[in-house]
Amino acid sequence: MSDNTASALIPEVYTRLLAAYGPQHWWPGATNPFEVCVGAILTQSTAWTNVEKAIAQLKAAMVLSLEGIHQTPVEELAVLVHSSGYFNVKARKLKALAQHVYDNHGGDLAAMLVQPWEALRTELLSVYGIGKETADDIVLYAANAPSFVNDAYTQRIVNRLGITPAKDDYESHRAMFMGALPADVLCFNEYHALIVKLGKDVCKKTLPRCQECPLQAICITGNRGPT
DNA sequence: GCCCAGGGGGCTC
DNA sequence: GAGCCCCATGGG
Secondary structure (H helix, E strand, C coil): CCCCCHHHHHHHHHHHHHHHHCCCCCCCCCCCHHHHHHHHHHCCCCCHHHHHHHHHHHHHCCCCCHHHHHHCCHHHHHHHCHHHCCHHHHHHHHHHHHHHHHHHHCCCHHHHHCCCHHHHHHHHHCCCCCCHHHHHHHHHHCCCCCCCCCCHHHHHHHHHHCCCCCCCCHHHHHHHHHHHCCCCHHHHHHHHHHHHHHHHHHHCCCCCCHHHCCCHHHCCCCCCCCC
């Protein structure tokens, strides 16, 4: 009988997904840490394909930089990020991040990212528009520090494994993963990316049968379908 | 045409 | 501090 505790299943999920999909090499499309920050904000509640269009618009308008965002009026930004949805809100969020870096780090994003990651995470959470998931995206994929990114897909998988923590919220799920894995940036990087890959597979129904899901063997719902 | 998805902010109680 | 609504849009 296999060990079905969180500390056994969480590494096993990683092994299975990595074997099935291979390394994902995230963050998608970003050529520098600022582009990770922009993508992390724009992808809130939004499919990545629409984020890509918005980033292309920002790039074409030559404003995909900290200075560019800082200097561009919020109304103009809203037009440029239109395709990512919630455009008025997201334009304000991009401006808030840029303003924060100018006010607290002299406009030097790298200077902000280089501090101990727990302090960086706390600082990010104080910025308008940056909640827990977005902060962890930025810590992991822009600052390359080992903060695990939890998300809706991850919580769903946890429920399927039958290891839902007593308090079913973001921090408890995240703490469970960080307790079950080594604090390794590459592992956390790939783990979240692989879960997103699986989640999209399931959502888009490119997994024809539950038996073909990489996690089928450890999924407590058996063969009832990979939803 | 309706409903759902889903981070984060903000309001209410 | 929990529960609700709002933000906009794409996809089923």
